[in-house]
Amino acid sequence: MKKEINQDILDLLCDRALGTLTPEEDAKLRRAAADTDISEEAESLELAAAAFAVEFTVPEQMPAGLYEKIIAGSREHFANVEAAKLKDGESDVQKVFVPDIRPRRSIFDWLGWAIAAAACVALAVNIYLTGNPATRQMGEVAVQAPETDNPALERERLLATAPDVTIAEWTKGNVKGLENISGDVVWSDSLQRGYMRFRGLPKNDPNRESYQLWIFDETQSEKTPIDGGVFDVNAEGEVIIPINAKLKAKNPKAFAVTIEKPGGVVVSSREKIAALAPVRQSVKQNQT
Amino acid sequence: MPGYETACYSPHSAAGCIGLPARGWKSKRFWVSLEVAEGNSIVSQTILERIAAGDQTAVPDCLKAYGGLVWSLALRMLRVREDAEDAVQEIFLDIWKNASRFNPVQASETTFIAMIARRRLIDRLRHSNRRIAADSLDDIVTEPSSRSDITMQTGVEAGEAANALNQLRPEQRQVLQLSIVHGMSHQEIADATGMPLGTVKTHARRGLLQVREILGIKDSTGKEVSV
Numbered sequence: 001m002k003k004e005i006n007q008d009i010l011d012l013l014c015d016r017a018l019g020t021l022t023p024e025e026d027a028k029l030r031r032a033a034a035d036t037d038i039s040e041e042a043e044s045l046e047l048a049a050a051a052f053a054v055e056f057t058v059p060e061q062m063p064a065g066l067y068e069k070i071i072a073g074s075r076e077h078f079a080n081v082e083a084a085k086l087k088d089g090e091s092d093v094q095k096v097f098v099p100d101i102r103p104r105r106s107i108f109d110w111l112g113w114a115i116a117a118a119a120c121v122a123l124a125v126n127i128y129l130t131g132n133p134a135t136r137q138m139g140e141v142a143v144q145a146p147e148t149d150n151p152a153l154e155r156e157r158l159l160a161t162a163p164d165v166t167i168a169e170w171t172k173g174n175v176k177g178l179e180n181i182s183g184d185v186v187w188s189d190s191l192q193r194g195y196m197r198f199r200g201l202p203k204n205d206p207n208r209e210s211y212q213l214w215i216f217d218e219t220q221s222e223k224t225p226i227d228g229g230v231f232d233v234n235a236e237g238e239v240i241i242p243i244n245a246k247l248k249a250k251n252p253k254a255f256a257v258t259i260e261k262p263g264g265v266v267v268s269s270r271e272k273i274a275a276l277a278p279v280r281q282s283v284k285q286n287q288t
Numbered sequence: 289m290p291g292y293e294t295a296c297y298s299p300h301s302a303a304g305c306i307g308l309p310a311r312g313w314k315s316k317r318f319w320v321s322l323e324v325a326e327g328n329s330i331v332s333q334t335i336l337e338r339i340a341a342g343d344q345t346a347v348p349d350c351l352k353a354y355g356g357l358v359w360s361l362a363l364r365m366l367r368v369r370e371d372a373e374d375a376v377q378e379i380f381l382d383i384w385k386n387a388s389r390f391n392p393v394q395a396s397e398t399t400f401i402a403m404i405a406r407r408r409l410i411d412r413l414r415h416s417n418r419r420i421a422a423d424s425l426d427d428i429v430t431e432p433s434s435r436s437d438i439t440m441q442t443g444v445e446a447g448e449a450a451n452a453l454n455q456l457r458p459e460q461r462q463v464l465q466l467s468i469v470h471g472m473s474h475q476e477i478a479d480a481t482g483m484p485l486g487t488v489k490t491h492a493r494r495g496l497l498q499v500r501e502i503l504g505i506k507d508s509t510g511k512e513v514s515v
Contacts, residue, residue: 010497043394043403049406057364062359067355070377073377
């Protein structure tokens with residue numbers, strides 16, 4: 001149960017929105033945010049400051065050279081987005097180091113999900129976590145900002161700029177030989193973006209199996225975690241993979257990576273859990 | 289400013305310019321929309337919705353509508369042209385990436401873009417050692433620079449937002465202006481105005497909460513946030 005925002009936190013959120021937070025206050029706010037849901041409050045104050053700035057700023061013509069640079073930058077951005085879409089069209093599996101926006105699933109996929117979910121109700125009790133198979137959710141597709149081709153940089157940027165960041169450490173799952181997986185997962189509710197960082201997660205053969213992320217959050221029953229995306233690992237050492245949540249995730253409680261058939265599954269049996277990352281309050285922080 | 293008060297800019301609309309939203313401060317400016325004929329109905333798209341949909345023709349529209357605002361925000365806060373130019377490029381990249389997050393229920397497109405800009409600018413200020421030169425403080429402190437001041441001078445009716453913000457106490461307005469528009473720290477404001485540091489903090493925090501209430505800023509679900 002999250003605590004109410006008290007006056008001290010409200011003061012710090014105001015300072016944050018004004019851009020006057022000192023490093024000491026920043027640290028204090030992060031500590032306070034461990035058990036207080038501040039994302040909505042933080043954003044509304046940022047918007048208030050922005051509205052004030054608009055009213056008290058007289059626009060000036062931007063330099064012509066700058067205009068051209070922004071236009072050029074936009075072309076590059078849209079080209080990257082298009083390339084990512086094309087790549088998605090070739091494969092539904094997200095490769096490491098090639099972050100992308102996944103296409104929405106067709107109605108037939110959702111029908112498949114619905115059938116599978118119905119079957120799942122009859123099947124599953126206490127397998128793991130909840131004992132019910134994970135199911136891919138239907139309905140609203142979570143908004144996700146386009147990614148660049150550098151997930152490490154994007155992860156750092158998320159940590160530096162997101163108003164709210166949940167961090168959870170990976171722990172071992174139930175697969176023999178995968179006991180030494182480490183790393184973390186970072187997630188921002190307000191930005192609906194996040195990244196998984198792994199060390200020790202072995203390369204997989206995409207023709208035989210894929211990894212798939214599931215997000216257990218407060219908007220969903222534990223029986224029906226959110227599909228966080230299918231991915232392959234094709235490099236050794238540390239890998240960083242963007243999360244591709246299919247639904248809006250809010251206040252995640254845990255993240256789990258399962259090993260599934262190529263391309264992922266609609267319903268996971270949770271037989272092979274490669275890694276688990278329970279969110280602990282002590283490491284849930286607010287970035288300012 | 290030329291072009292700034294454009295209430296509705298719709299260069300690609302075959303159907304003509306769509307009306308402004310019903311009422312409220314956020315309807316006053318920059319509601320730049322595009323009407324798209326879709327079957328027998330007309331669908332209105334904001335610039336950010338067009339960008340989120342991959343419509344590259346929205347980029348020049350976005351720059352025309354908001355480029356001057358973002359540039360001025362950057363110049364005021366960073367005060368060095370080269371830094372401001374770098375920041376503005378980063379800001380527009382952030383805007384392209386975050387366009388799909390715009391929620392018109394929560395705030396206007398203008399405010400959303402200003403928020404994205406401010407996040408980047410605050411981040412830059414935090415990582416710089418910028419200090420405002422003492423000889424420029426007087427100019428900043430005495431600067432009126434509100435758009436309402438300008439519209440009043442030119443005899444044009446001030447906007448709802450300007451009128452609403454007039455409810456703030458003068459010292460709150462001044463502290464917020466120095467903090468939000470010029471990116472000054474509480475200590476810098478105290479030094480510049482002679483107010484005690486604690487008073488500056490109180491004016492800034494209470495003033496911001498009042499701005500949120502006056503302007504009816506909503507949370508992401510559309511529920512108005514109360515103080």
